[in-house]
Amino acid sequence: MSPRVRLAVICVLAAGAVAIPFLFGPYRVGQFTLVLVYAVAVLGLNLLVGYSGQISLGHGAFFALGAYTAALLIEKASVPYLLAVPAAGALCFAAGFLFGVPALRLHGLYLALVTLGLAIALPQLIKRFDGLTEGTQGLTVEQPEAPGWLGIEDDQFLYLLCLAVTAVMFLLAWSMMRGQLGRAVKAVRDGPIAASTLGVDLAAVKTRVFAVSAGYAGVGGALYVFAIGFVAPEAFTLTVSFAFLAAIVVGGLATISGALFGALFIEFVPVYAADVNVALTGVIYGGVLIAFMWVLPGGAAGLPRRLRELAAGRDRERPEGPRGGELHEEDADRVAGTAGHAGAGAGGLRA
Amino acid sequence: MERFIQVLVDGIATGSIYAAVALALVLIFRSTGIVNFAQGEMAMFSTFVAWGLYEAGLPIGLAVLTTLALSFVAGVVIERVLIRHFEGGEVLTLVIVTLGLFILLNGLAGWIWGFGNRGFPSLFSDETVELGGVTLSVESLGIVAVLLGVVGLLFLLFQRTKVGLAMRAAALNPDASALVGVRVGSMLMLGWGLAAALGALAGVLVAPRLFLDVNLMGAVLIYAFAAAALGGFDSAIGAVVGGWVIGVSENLAGTYVDFIGADLKILVPLAIIFVVLLVRPSGLFGTREVARV
Numbered sequence: 001m002s003p004r005v006r007l008a009v010i011c012v013l014a015a016g017a018v019a020i021p022f023l024f025g026p027y028r029v030g031q032f033t034l035v036l037v038y039a040v041a042v043l044g045l046n047l048l049v050g051y052s053g054q055i056s057l058g059h060g061a062f063f064a065l066g067a068y069t070a071a072l073l074i075e076k077a078s079v080p081y082l083l084a085v086p087a088a089g090a091l092c093f094a095a096g097f098l099f100g101v102p103a104l105r106l107h108g109l110y111l112a113l114v115t116l117g118l119a120i121a122l123p124q125l126i127k128r129f130d131g132l133t134e135g136t137q138g139l140t141v142e143q144p145e146a147p148g149w150l151g152i153e154d155d156q157f158l159y160l161l162c163l164a165v166t167a168v169m170f171l172l173a174w175s176m177m178r179g180q181l182g183r184a185v186k187a188v189r190d191g192p193i194a195a196s197t198l199g200v201d202l203a204a205v206k207t208r209v210f211a212v213s214a215g216y217a218g219v220g221g222a223l224y225v226f227a228i229g230f231v232a233p234e235a236f237t238l239t240v241s242f243a244f245l246a247a248i249v250v251g252g253l254a255t256i257s258g259a260l261f262g263a264l265f266i267e268f269v270p271v272y273a274a275d276v277n278v279a280l281t282g283v284i285y286g287g288v289l290i291a292f293m294w295v296l297p298g299g300a301a302g303l304p305r306r307l308r309e310l311a312a313g314r315d316r317e318r319p320e321g322p323r324g325g326e327l328h329e330e331d332a333d334r335v336a337g338t339a340g341h342a343g344a345g346a347g348g349l350r351a
Numbered sequence: 352m353e354r355f356i357q358v359l360v361d362g363i364a365t366g367s368i369y370a371a372v373a374l375a376l377v378l379i380f381r382s383t384g385i386v387n388f389a390q391g392e393m394a395m396f397s398t399f400v401a402w403g404l405y406e407a408g409l410p411i412g413l414a415v416l417t418t419l420a421l422s423f424v425a426g427v428v429i430e431r432v433l434i435r436h437f438e439g440g441e442v443l444t445l446v447i448v449t450l451g452l453f454i455l456l457n458g459l460a461g462w463i464w465g466f467g468n469r470g471f472p473s474l475f476s477d478e479t480v481e482l483g484g485v486t487l488s489v490e491s492l493g494i495v496a497v498l499l500g501v502v503g504l505l506f507l508l509f510q511r512t513k514v515g516l517a518m519r520a521a522a523l524n525p526d527a528s529a530l531v532g533v534r535v536g537s538m539l540m541l542g543w544g545l546a547a548a549l550g551a552l553a554g555v556l557v558a559p560r561l562f563l564d565v566n567l568m569g570a571v572l573i574y575a576f577a578a579a580a581l582g583g584f585d586s587a588i589g590a591v592v593g594g595w596v597i598g599v600s601e602n603l604a605g606t607y608v609d610f611i612g613a614d615l616k617i618l619v620p621l622a623i624i625f626v627v628l629l630v631r632p633s634g635l636f637g638t639r640e641v642a643r644v
Contacts, residue, residue, distance in 0.1 A: 049443065053441075053443060055442075055443055055446050057446075057450065102625065102629050109386045109442060109446065110580070110624075110628050110632070112386075112388075112446050113386070113576050113580065113624060114621070114624060114625060114628070116388075116573070116576075117573050117576075117617075117620070117621040117624060118621070120569065120570070120573055120617060121615075121617050121618055121621055124615060124617055124618075125615070125618075128615055238569070242450070242454055245447070245450065246454075249447060277462055278461070278466070279458045279459070279460075279461035279462035279466075280458065280462070281458065282454050282455070282457050282458025282459075282461060283455060283458035283459055283462060284458075285451075285454045285455075285458070286451045286452065286453070286454035286455025286456070286457070286458055287451070287455055288451075289447055289448065289450060289451025289454065289455075290433065290448055290451040290452065290455065293437065293444055293447055293448050293451070294436065297444070
């Protein structure tokens with residue numbers, strides 16, 4: 001895509017996004033608000049998993065931490081809700097940093113284990129500290145209301161508010177991944193040893209990405225409180241972490257736009273799946289994780305490229321994880337290098 | 352003092368169940384280098400099958416044996432049909448695939464059997480015995496005995512039979528094994544089959560102590576991960592010792608440390624995983640990891 005076409009596409013999409021609350025009823029608008037909420041958290045997870053190649057199965061925990069931070073600040077400390085968003089993001093950034101300092105020493109599998117444990121333990125912790133969190137009963141939070149001079153409904157305002165925050169977070173991620181941090185992150189993923197000889201501080205880069213990623217989940221959590229107006233431990237089970245993971249795989253690892261596809265997927269699939277059977281969502285999530293890894297490792301955002309590949313009759317690549325569509329385009333010249341690295345990575349773990 | 356010993360024995364019994372799952376994880380990790388996140392859900396699924404057979408009128412012993420055989424076949428099929436395609440791929444891909452299997456099996460079980468919980472009959476009588484002045488349950492002792500029996504059988508399989516030797520060779524060096532005539536693919540299938548059967552055994556042992564529902568193995572899996580991490584992911588002895596240590600420390604902490612209680616017991620394995628991985632990432636008995644540049 002030439003830059004001009006790309007700009008046009010983005011403008012059309014942005015106009016469409018702004019128009020949504022004026023085209024649909026309140027119920028649909030609420031659903032689209034949640035899509036935006038999930039998109040922020042999913043984008044955060046994708047920065048970590050897709051771009052830096054580290055695995056977190058526990059981003060639901062940071063999402064919950066952000067949600068509870070915002071809820072407590074708004075309800076118990078009467079903080080204005082717009083301040084609660086950066087506060088939740090900052091706290092989760094700090095928590096991610098603290099968690100990341102020891103966790104970054106654990107590569108691959110072990111990080112997955114520890115974060116999985118975190119996701120399982122957090123709802124228990126929320127229940128245990130029920131003096132602060134109201135335990136299983138949950139906390140009701142007043143939702144933001146549209147100021148009178150705007151002349152729009154509350155649900156429309158809520159949507160636009162989330163849209164604004166989401167847009168900022170997407171722009172931030174895009175510029176970060178284009179810049180020095182993004183290059184360092186990808187270098188760490190694709191060739192850690194080479195990167196360290198070039199002066200990239202592996203530990204520092206990994207911790208920073210983990211912290212940024214947790215911060216995104218925290219902002220998503222705060223927006224979730226706006227959208228739902230209620231938090232309870234049952235809302236933050238392991239299912240949330242799994243949904244985020246399914247979202248980045250469906251949307252496309254290491255893509256910015258993929259987060260939106262993924263968020264649409266995890267918002268609307270459960271709604272329609274529940275009509276058939278409550279268990280169907282799990283079956284679909286599990287099925288797509290396997291199926292996408294098998295046939296479409298680039299996710300939805302990588303589909304055009306994959307189709308071109310198939311049309312050109314090229315040999316099917318082995319699924320190698322975090323190499324989504326956008327990346328192929330940027331780093332086509334590096335593909336030979338990554339193939340060699342895959343073998344080294346597997347060998348190192350097996351030794 | 353009697354209470355302490357009861358807690359201890361109970362911890363070893365629970366620990367034996369964790370050890371069985373951890374052994375299954377180690378079996379798969381050693382042969383294919385994959386940490387199978389779906390291990391617990393495979394076991395849960397098997398346990399539901401055992402429950403279904405029992406409800407259909409089979410005696411519980413026969414139902415369990417049939418389930419073990421079926422689980423073995425299922426493990427073999429999963430390796431051949433699904434995992435084979437991804438073997439040797441990146442860690443991230445493998446984690447996502449086994450996690451997908453985790454979620455898929457959980458959903459399927461919920462679809463077939465619903466999300467309610469149900470009782471599961473124990474393999475052992477609910478009597479107690481007096482040993483040296485301490486009252487112990489037959490069930491706890493039975494579980495420990497079963498685990499020791501399984502460990503003995505596995506030891507014989509790997510150390511004294513030709514198939515076991517071939518499996519070890521295939522795990523150690525697939526290429527060289529293939530050159531000397533070992534059918535590496537079959538060995539991997541065998542490993543997955545054994546692991547699935549082991550997990551099923553853990554499932555039917557743990558189900559009477561909890562309730563059988565689709566989340567039966569969620570916590571058990573974390574405890575088993577902790578056991579495997581503590582013992583070293585490639586050490587069978589480590590898995591057993593690790594399981595016992597985790598089981599005992601979980602029970603002691605849950606009983607004697609007020610702050611932890613029943614709610615926060617799950618933090619014990621988490622803390623253990625964290626400390627072990629930071630202090631000694633290869634675990635107590637594992638092989639130190641060497642990176643090739």
